[in-house]
Amino acid sequence: MLSRVANSVYWMCRYIERAENVARFISVNLNLLLDLPLEEGHQWQPLISITGDRAQFEEKYGSCTQENVIKFLTFDKDYPNSIISCLQNARESARSVREIISSEMWEQLNRFYIEVKEAEESGFAQNDPHKFFLMIKMRGHMFTGLLYSTMSHGEAWHFAKMGLMLERADKISRILDVKYFMLLPKAEFVGAPYDNLQWAAVLKSVSAHDMYRKIFHRISPKQVADFLIFDTEFPRSIRHCISDALFSLHKITGTPQGSARNRAEKILGRLQADMDYTDIDEVLEFGMHDYLDALQVRLNQVGDEISTTFFKLVPLNSELTNQQ
Amino acid sequence: MNFSNYQTDGFFDELFYENGSPRPGAQLLIQKIESLSRESLMTKQQAAEVMLLQMGITFAVYGNDEGSEKIFPFDVLPRIVDGSEWTQIEAGLKQRIFALNAFIEDIYNKKQILKDRIIPEELILSSKAYRQECIGFSPPHKIWCHVTGTDLIRDRDGKFYVLEDNLRCPSGVSYVLENRQVLKRTFPQVFEASKVRPVDDYPNRLLETLEHLAPQNVLSPRIGVLTPGIYNSAYFEHSFLARQMGVELVQGQDLVVQNGFVHMLTTKGLQRIDVLYRRIDDDFIDPLAFRPDSMLGVPGLMEVYKAGKIAMANAPGTGIADDKVIYAYVPEIIKYYTGEEPILPNVPTYICSDPKDQAYVLANLDKLVVKAANESGGYGMLIGPHSTREEQSIFAGLIRENPRNYMAQPTIDLSRAPTIVDGAIAGRHVDLRPYILYGKEIYVVPGGLTRVALRKGSLVVNSSQGGGSKDTWVVDGASEAGS
Known part of the structure; x- marks a missing residue:
């Protein structure tokens, strides 16, 4: 298929997943607020810190109030990773590949974008943020559902799924990172009922609560991290996302599983192997933050290699063009 | 909803005679409309609009950052053309396209028509659409204008005239196909009983036309629709046609010239492409040959084209035949190349x-x-x-x-057709754009796009100037239907 088309399909899904995960970030915080008497002003700052765009935020908005943070992460068109910017990019990508995706997917995405835009104008997002971010999550789920059930599972679809999975792996690691950072140092909460409530909120924010309970029954920070990083069956665990992305990558190239013919396959395959042979105790020993940070760096490398291998084809000898 | 208040106002009306009785082929439709209440007709109109929106038959409205999409205004009352009248139009269009094609081939090669002083030579040489790059070149099978959309109009006397020949990148055919899908569902019984000639074969015929151009030694040619991209107002149509034919939709940035061929940049490396249905004007297809500032084209495309390693529809250079001044000479051109009198007259020019x-x-x-x-x-x-x-x-x-x-x-007093305007039926001016394909033979889509000027009294039907469209029914067996 055309490189441009593969690129658009891949990014369409990455952007939608990104938008959905920003909503998850925010909603986990909203849930925590309901459960926890944290001092005003502190619980929203980590959300800005992890974006890496703190300077941009502070210049425009100043302090990390709930209102400012939600505005920045959701509706700021100048901020490229805000929900509205992601949806706009996804929609532009989709428009250029409408002959590739199903009309159901296009219509869903179109409606998604329009609803978010209208939610700002009508004040819905500000007045009932819980419901608003739940709506975004549901729209995201619906899009993914349509991706699976209305589009042929061919090459384009595997590009879409690969984009989705890599984005998801990255964002799960970030949610975990920021929550670990926020929650763990508070020694006074450990073992307290608060602790359970908070980690339950984290699990709920990534739609993992029920599935987690089936495996570990009781909530503990270590096991939550174990579940979200290493579980083989839960579709939002990092390990699951990586192996699913790798599966699609091999479907695209036709390279047999377990071998590699290009840099992207090599790096992603190695990452999967590392995850297969690492456990949560080693992660804690290494340091949760450092581990997740290194993981994000490797995921970025995978993204770069996919881009060079498939999207940025450069003709070897463009000077030949003028010769005949 | 009855037509008792409907006035033809002295114009030629497409559905009614001056005395108010229906024209041949229109009886069934009119009976049906008269049997409907005003509300249910309006419901049909709204349902059709929703259907078009859902089918994604929209054009993007840019200029503001909203990127909102609108449907091309559509009227559920079809325009009806009687089968026997259509036979004349069809013959006239075939004759005209044959002659125009022969004319293009001639002026880029032997220039016989200029030597015989039928057309002043400086008129050709001074045309912006006359391409020096095409002199001495013949495209495959000597066919230049593969896809044409000719604009026809009717005057007060009811006679059809050719208003314009569009031989570059005529658009609108996707509306013909989609309007038909919608109207079949809007008036299913009338449609069936009226024996409307089908238009649905167009994508197949277009594909055949394109395959016909592929270099002889290529067994299964790779074909693409070349679009300027999503910001072009006809992007929906480009995407629609690519989907209907099952061929690639490519942009200039997807193509690269290497080793004397044009290739697509794909996830599996370079892939040769053999035929392009290009929807980009001559000026922009190759920055090395034409406008150097074009970002839409493919550098080196014209060289490959002239070496016969890729075919293009329509051929670069065809624009010379729809120069509006050359138009005045088309009756002479027809006589010169066919030895016949033109079947369809020009508007006096x-x-x-x-x-x-x-x-x-x-x-x-x-x-x-x-x-x-x-x-x-x-x-x-x-x-x-x-x-x-x-x-x-x-x-x-x-x-x-x-x-x-x-x-x-x-100024021609274009014919009118009953049209739904603000909840009532009123006469509005229309034209007709049939689409003609020139492949192994010349094929005319039965009917075409009827464009309607929705503003009262307006004679401008272009979509960019507030026009809408109607489905066009070429109806056979009108006499039986009327009995």
């Missing part, structure tokens, strides 16, 4: 480079329609009776400055 015509045009600017030779979409036009003195004097200046670039025609 005054050529401003002719001193006698020019004097007449300048004296009658308030009555005439003045057009620039190489504009389309309703731009660069003066509609005399609807213009101000000031506009007229601007055009007088333009004509004196560059007479070659202008021609004028009498």
Whole structure:
């Protein structure tokens, strides 16, 4: 298929997943607020810190109030990773590949974008943020559902799924990172009922609560991290996302599983192997933050290699063009 | 909803005779509409609009950052053309396209028609659409204009005239196909009983036309629709046709010239492409051959094309035949290449480079329609009776400055058709754009796009100027239906 088309399909899904995960970030915080008497002003700052765009935020908005943070992460068109910017990019990508995706997917995405835009104008997002971010999550789920059930599972679809999975792996690691950072140092909460409530909120924010309970029954920070990083069956665990992305990558190239013919396959395959042979105790020993940070760096490398291998084809000898 | 208040106002009406009785082929439709309440007709109109929106038959409205999409206004009352009348139109179009194609081949090669002084040579050489790059070149099977959308109009006398030949990248055929899908569901019984000739074969025929162009030694040619991209107002159509034919939709940035061939950049490396249905104007297809600032084209494409390693529809250079001044000579062109009289007449045309015509045009600017030779979409036009003195004097200046670039025609009172406007039925002016494919043979889509000027009294039907569209039914067996 055309490189441009593969690129658009891949990014369409990455952007939608990104938008959905920003909503998850925010909603986990909203849930925590309901459960926890944290001092005003502190619980929203980590959300800005992890974006890496703190300077941009502070210049425009100043302090990390709930209102400012939600505005920045959701509706700021100048901020490229805000929900509205992601949806706009996804929609532009989709428009250029409408002959590739199903009309159901296009219509869903179109409606998604329009609803978010209208939610700002009508004040819905500000007045009932819980419901608003739940709506975004549901729209995201619906899009993914349509991706699976209305589009042929061919090459384009595997590009879409690969984009989705890599984005998801990255964002799960970030949610975990920021929550670990926020929650763990508070020694006074450990073992307290608060602790359970908070980690339950984290699990709920990534739609993992029920599935987690089936495996570990009781909530503990270590096991939550174990579940979200290493579980083989839960579709939002990092390990699951990586192996699913790798599966699609091999479907695209036709390279047999377990071998590699290009840099992207090599790096992603190695990452999967590392995850297969690492456990949560080693992660804690290494340091949760450092581990997740290194993981994000490797995921970025995978993204770069996919881009060079498939999207940025450069003709070897463009000077030949003028010769005949 | 009855038509008792419907007035033809002295214009030729597509569905009614002057005395109010239905024309051949329209009886069933009119009976049906009269049996419906006003509400249920409006419900049908709304349902059709929703269907078009859901099918994604939209054009993007840019300019604001909303990127909202709108449907091309659509009217559920079809325009009906009687089968026997259509047979005449079809024969006329085939004759005209055959002759225009022979003309293009001739002026880029032997130039016989110029040597025989049928057309003044400097008229050709001075046309912006005459491409030096194509001189001495013949495309595969000597076919230049593979896809044409000819604009026809009817005057008060009910006679069809050719208003314009669009031989570059005529658009609108996707609306013909989609309008039909919608109307079949809007009036299923009437549609079936009226024996409407099908239009659905168009994508297949277009694909055959394109395959016919592929280099002989290529067994299964790879074909692409070349689009300027999502910001083009006809992008929906490009994407639609690519989907219907099952071929690639490519942009200039997807193509690269290497080793004498054109290749697509794909996830599996370079892949050769053999035929392009290009929906980009000549000026922009190759920055090395034409406009160097074009970002839409493929550098080196023309070289490959002239070496016969890729085919293009329509061939670069065809635009010369729809130069609005050359248009005046088309009746002569038809006689010259076919030895026959034109079946479809031209609208009388005054050529401003002719001193006698020019004097007449300048004296009658308030009555005439003045057009620039190489504009389309309703731009660069003066509609005399609807213009101000000031506009007229601007055009007088333009004509004196560059007479070659202008021609004028009498204002034609376009025929009208019943159209739903603000919850009522009123007569609105229409034209007709049939689509013609030139492959192994010449094929005319039965019917075509009926464009309607929705504003009261307006004669401009272009979508860019507030026009809408209707489905066009070519109806056979009109006499039985009427009995």
